[in-house]
Amino acid sequence: MTETNRLEAFSDGVMAIAITLLVLDLSVPARSQLGRNETLRHALAQMWPNYAAYVVSFLIIGIIWMNHHSLFRMIARVDRLTLFLNLLLLMVVSAIPFPTRLLAEYLTAGGPDSHLAAAVYSGTMLAMSLAFGALFVSATRRPDLLRPTVDHAVVRASIPRFTGGGAVYALTVVLAFISAPVTLLAHFGLAVYYLFDHTGSGSSGSAGSSGPASTPPPELTVE
Amino acid sequence: MTETNRLEAFSDGVMAIAITLLVLDLSVPARSQLGRNETLRHALAQMWPNYAAYVVSFLIIGIIWMNHHSLFRMIARVDRLTLFLNLLLLMVVSAIPFPTRLLAEYLTAGGPDSHLAAAVYSGTMLAMSLAFGALFVSATRRPDLLRPTVDHAVVRASIPRFTGGGAVYALTVVLAFISAPVTLLAHFGLAVYYLFDHTGSGSSGSAGSSGPASTPPPELTVE
Amino acid sequence: MTETNRLEAFSDGVMAIAITLLVLDLSVPARSQLGRNETLRHALAQMWPNYAAYVVSFLIIGIIWMNHHSLFRMIARVDRLTLFLNLLLLMVVSAIPFPTRLLAEYLTAGGPDSHLAAAVYSGTMLAMSLAFGALFVSATRRPDLLRPTVDHAVVRASIPRFTGGGAVYALTVVLAFISAPVTLLAHFGLAVYYLFDHTGSGSSGSAGSSGPASTPPPELTVE
Amino acid sequence: MTETNRLEAFSDGVMAIAITLLVLDLSVPARSQLGRNETLRHALAQMWPNYAAYVVSFLIIGIIWMNHHSLFRMIARVDRLTLFLNLLLLMVVSAIPFPTRLLAEYLTAGGPDSHLAAAVYSGTMLAMSLAFGALFVSATRRPDLLRPTVDHAVVRASIPRFTGGGAVYALTVVLAFISAPVTLLAHFGLAVYYLFDHTGSGSSGSAGSSGPASTPPPELTVE
Numbered sequence: 054m055t056e057t058n059r060l061e062a063f064s065d066g067v068m069a070i071a072i073t074l075l076v077l078d079l080s081v082p083a084r085s086q087l088g089r090n091e092t093l094r095h096a097l098a099q100m101w102p103n104y105a106a107y108v109v110s111f112l113i114i115g116i117i118w119m120n121h122h123s124l125f126r127m128i129a130r131v132d133r134l135t136l137f138l139n140l141l142l143l144m145v146v147s148a149i150p151f152p153t154r155l156l157a158e159y160l161t162a163g164g165p166d167s168h169l170a171a172a173v174y175s176g177t178m179l180a181m182s183l184a185f186g187a188l189f190v191s192a193t194r195r196p197d198l199l200r201p202t203v204d205h206a207v208v209r210a211s212i213p214r215f216t217g218g219g220a221v222y223a224l225t226v227v228l229a230f231i232s233a234p235v236t237l238l239a240h241f242g243l244a245v246y247y248l249f250d251h252t253g254s255g256s257s258g259s260a261g262s263s264g265p266a267s268t269p270p271p272e273l274t275v276e
Numbered sequence: 277m278t279e280t281n282r283l284e285a286f287s288d289g290v291m292a293i294a295i296t297l298l299v300l301d302l303s304v305p306a307r308s309q310l311g312r313n314e315t316l317r318h319a320l321a322q323m324w325p326n327y328a329a330y331v332v333s334f335l336i337i338g339i340i341w342m343n344h345h346s347l348f349r350m351i352a353r354v355d356r357l358t359l360f361l362n363l364l365l366l367m368v369v370s371a372i373p374f375p376t377r378l379l380a381e382y383l384t385a386g387g388p389d390s391h392l393a394a395a396v397y398s399g400t401m402l403a404m405s406l407a408f409g410a411l412f413v414s415a416t417r418r419p420d421l422l423r424p425t426v427d428h429a430v431v432r433a434s435i436p437r438f439t440g441g442g443a444v445y446a447l448t449v450v451l452a453f454i455s456a457p458v459t460l461l462a463h464f465g466l467a468v469y470y471l472f473d474h475t476g477s478g479s480s481g482s483a484g485s486s487g488p489a490s491t492p493p494p495e496l497t498v499e
Numbered sequence: 500m501t502e503t504n505r506l507e508a509f510s511d512g513v514m515a516i517a518i519t520l521l522v523l524d525l526s527v528p529a530r531s532q533l534g535r536n537e538t539l540r541h542a543l544a545q546m547w548p549n550y551a552a553y554v555v556s557f558l559i560i561g562i563i564w565m566n567h568h569s570l571f572r573m574i575a576r577v578d579r580l581t582l583f584l585n586l587l588l589l590m591v592v593s594a595i596p597f598p599t600r601l602l603a604e605y606l607t608a609g610g611p612d613s614h615l616a617a618a619v620y621s622g623t624m625l626a627m628s629l630a631f632g633a634l635f636v637s638a639t640r641r642p643d644l645l646r647p648t649v650d651h652a653v654v655r656a657s658i659p660r661f662t663g664g665g666a667v668y669a670l671t672v673v674l675a676f677i678s679a680p681v682t683l684l685a686h687f688g689l690a691v692y693y694l695f696d697h698t699g700s701g702s703s704g705s706a707g708s709s710g711p712a713s714t715p716p717p718e719l720t721v722e
Numbered sequence: 723m724t725e726t727n728r729l730e731a732f733s734d735g736v737m738a739i740a741i742t743l744l745v746l747d748l749s750v751p752a753r754s755q756l757g758r759n760e761t762l763r764h765a766l767a768q769m770w771p772n773y774a775a776y777v778v779s780f781l782i783i784g785i786i787w788m789n790h791h792s793l794f795r796m797i798a799r800v801d802r803l804t805l806f807l808n809l810l811l812l813m814v815v816s817a818i819p820f821p822t823r824l825l826a827e828y829l830t831a832g833g834p835d836s837h838l839a840a841a842v843y844s845g846t847m848l849a850m851s852l853a854f855g856a857l858f859v860s861a862t863r864r865p866d867l868l869r870p871t872v873d874h875a876v877v878r879a880s881i882p883r884f885t886g887g888g889a890v891y892a893l894t895v896v897l898a899f900i901s902a903p904v905t906l907l908a909h910f911g912l913a914v915y916y917l918f919d920h921t922g923s924g925s926s927g928s929a930g931s932s933g934p935a936s937t938p939p940p941e942l943t944v945e
Contacts, residue, residue, distance in 0.1 A: 059734065062734055063734045069289030093388070150746075169761075295515050511731055522820055530831055559810040564732060704885075
C-alpha cells in the first residue's frame with residue numbers, strides 16, 4: 054500500500070462517515086411529543102429544513118470527495134505540509150454535520166438567529182473551499198510530486214479556478230445576512246452546478262487505462 | 277488504486293456506516309424512566325418494533341451492498357453521470373436509519389400515523405430501488421464501460437428485472453396504507469427472498485479465477 | 500479487487516464502526532444535572548459499569564475481527580451462503596453497542612432487571628459465536644473454496660473447537676441469572692484468555708511470505 | 723491483501739470514525755431552549771470550549787494516524803502481541819470523544835470538577851502515548867518483523883524519543899490540577915509542535931519509490 058493510497062483510504066473513511074452522520078440530524082418526532090391534535094404528517098412536514106439541509110450537505114460532501122479523488126489521481130507522493138493541509142480539510146468536512154443541524158434548526162427562525170446560522174453554514178463551506186484550494190496548491194506545487202504522466206504547467210494553470218470557488222462561497226456568507234432560506238437554495242444550486250458541470254467529459258480512467266491524465270480533469274474545476 | 281476501486285471503497289464505507297448506525301435506533305430504556313412496577317422485561321418486550329425494523333433494514337442494506345458489489349465486478353470504468361447516480365444511491369441508503377426509526381416508533385400507533393410511517397419506509401426503499409436501477413443502466417450503457425470479459429448484450433437484457441424490483445417496492449407503498457406491520461413483514465419477506473433466491477448459484481469468482489463474468493451474475497436480479 | 504477482498508473491506512468497516520460506536524455509551528454527566536453537593540468525581544465513579552462494559556465489548560469485537568481475519572486468510576472464494584452467514588455475523592456484531600449499554604445501565608440494578616440485562620448480553624455473544632461457527636463451517640466446507648496452500652482436512656478437524664466456544668457462551672447465559680457483575684467479569688476473563696491464548700504462536704504471515712497457512716492458525720480456536 | 727494491510731485498514735477505519743465522531747460533541751442549541759432574551763450568537767459563543775476541544779482532539783487523532791502510518795511503513799509482519807497492543811491503542815483512541823466532551827463540558831466550571839475533567843483528558847492522552855510506545859517497541863523488536871530495507875539498529879535507537887513523549891503527557895496530567903484551560907492550550911501547543919516539527923523533512927515515499935526508509939522517518943519522533 055503506497056503512501057497516497059493509505060492517505061486516500063483514511064480521507065475516504067472520514068468523508069464517508071461525515072456524509073453518513075448527516076442522517077443523525079433527521080430526528081424522528083417521538084409519539085409522546087406529538088401535540089394532542091397534531092398528526093405525524095404535520096410534524097414531518099415541519100421538518101422540511103432538515104431534509105433540505107441533509108440533501109445539500111450530502112451533495113457538497115459528495116462533490117468534495119469527487120474533487121479529492123480527482124486531485125489524488127494526479128499525485129505521486131505527498132509531503133508533510135500536504136498531509137497537514139489534508140488533515141485541515143478533513144477537519145472542516147467532518148464538522149459539516151454541525152452547521153447542517155444548526156441551519157436546519159434556525160432556517161425558519163427569522164431575524165438575526167437565522168442569519169447567523171446561515172452565515173456559519175456558508176462560512177464552513179468557505180473554509181472547506183479554502184482548505185481544498187490550499188491542499189491543491191501544496192500537493193501540486195512541484196513537478197516531482199506529480200505522477201509522471203501529468204503536465205505540471207497545465208495543472209498550475211488551473212489554480213485560478215479554485216480561487217473562484219472560494220469567492221463564490223464568500224458571497225454566500227454575505228447572502229446569509231439577507232436570507233437564510235435563499236442561502237440554502239444558493240448552496241443547492243452551486244452543488245447541482247458543480248455536479249453536472251462536466252458530466253459530458255466522458256468516462257474517467259480505470260485500471261489498465263492511463264487515461265488523459267496529462268491534462269487536469271475538467272471536474273477539478275469544481276470548488 | 278483504480279477509479280472504480282476508490283469509488284467502491286467510498287461506497288462500501290457509506291453502506292457499512294449506514295448499516296451500523298441502525299443500532300442507534302435501539303435505545304436502552306433508562307432505569308429512571310421505568311415505571312414504578314414496570315420491569316425491564318416488559319420495557320424490552322415493548323421495543324419489538326425496533327428489533328424488527330433493525331433486522332429488516334439491516335438485511336436490505338446488506339442486499340444493496342451485495343448487488344452494488346456484483347454490478348461493479350462487471351464495470352471497468354465510470355463516467356461522471358454514473359458517479360452522480362452512485363452518489364444519489366448512497367444518499368438514499370445513508371438516509372435509511374431515519375425511516376427505520378420512524379417506522380419503529382409508529383408501527384403500533386395505528387391510524388394515519390402508522391400508515392404514513394410505513395409509506396415513508398416503503399417510499400425510501402422504492403427510491404433506493406429506482407436509484408440502483410438508474411445506476412445499473414448508466415454504468416452498463418456502453419460496451420466500453422464494461423470489463424472485456426463481460427457480454428454487453430447479456431447485461432442489457434437483464435435490465436427489465438430491475439424494473440420489476442421497483443414495481444414490487446411501489447406495491448409496498450400501497451400496502452402501507454392498509455397495514456404498517458404487514459408492510460414491514462412484506463419487506464422482511466422480500467429481503468429473505470432476495471437473499472436466498474440465488475444461493476445455489478455456486479461460488480463467486482475470486483483472485484486468480486476470472487469466473488463466469490461474461491454472463492450477468494444471477495444475484496444481480498435482486499433489487 | 501477480488502471478491503473476498505471487498506467482502507473483507509466491508510466487514511472490516513462494519514466491525515470498525517461497531518467497535519467505535521461503543522464510545523457513545525459513555526455519556527458525559529451534564530453540569531446542570533449534577534446534584535447540589537455532587538462532585539464530578541462522584542458522578543464519574545458511578546459510571547464504572549459503563550467503562551467496564553466498554554472495555555469488555557471492545558475486546559470481544561476486536562477478537563472477532565482477528566478471527567474473521569484469520570479465517571479469510573484461508574479462503575479463496577465465497578459463495579452466496581457464506582455471504583449470507585457473513586452478513587448474519589455482522590448483524591450481531593453491529594448490534595453489540597445495544598446490549599453493552601443495556602448491561603452498563605442495569606448492572607447494579609439488582610434483581611431480575613440486572614439478570615435480564617446480563618442474559619441479553621450473554622445471549623448476544625452466544626449468537627455471535629454461533630454465527631461465526633456457521634460462517635467458518637460454510638466458508639471452509641469444500642476444498643475448492645480454500646486457498647491452494649490450505650489443507651482442507653486439517654481445517655475441518657478444527658471445527659469442534661468452535662462448538663466449544665459456543666458452549667462456553669451458553670454457560671454465560673446461565674451465569675447471567677446468578678449475577679450480572681460476575682457475568683461481565685466472566686466475559687472479560689474469556690476475552691483476555693482468547694487474546695493471550697496463542698500469543699506465543701509467532702509472527703503471522705505477511706506480503707511475500709506464504710506462512711504456515713497449510714495448518715489452521717492457532718488463533719482460530721478463539722471464539 | 724497482506725496481514726499488515728488489513729490491520730492498517732482496520733486501524734484506519736477505527737481512527738477515521740473516532741475522529742469524525744468528535745463532531746457529535748458539538749450539539750446545536752435547540753430553539754426552544756434559548757432563553758427569552760438570549761440570542762443564538764450568545765449561545766454559540768458560550769460553546770467555545772466545545773470548538774477548542776474539537777480542534778485539539780482532531781489534531782491529536784490526526785497525528786496518531788500519521789505516526790501509525792509511519793510505523794507500519796517499516797513493518798513487514800506482525801505477531802499476536804503486536805496485534806493486541808494495536809487493539810489497545812485503538813481502544814484508547816476510540817474512547818477520545820468521551821474525555822473531549824467531558825473537558826468541553828467542565829472546562830469553565832472551575833474548581834475540582836474542571837481539574838478532574840482536564841486530568842481525565844490528559845490521562846487519556848498519556849495512555850495513548852504509552853500504548854503507541856508499547857506498540858512501537860513490540861512491532862520493531864526483532865529484525866525479521868521489519869521490511870528488508872529498514873535498519874533495525876537505527877529504529878531501536880529512536881525508541882527513547884517515545885518515552886519522552888510519554889513524559890510530556892504525564893506533565894499535562896499534573897498541569898490539569900493547576901488549570902483546565904491552560905491544559906487544553908498545552909495540548910494544542912503540543913499538537914501543533916508535533917505537526918510542524920518535521921514539515922521540512924521532504925516528500926514521503928510513494929508507489930515505486932522505496933524512499934529513505936532505512937532510517938526512521940523523522941515524523942516518528944512525534945508522540
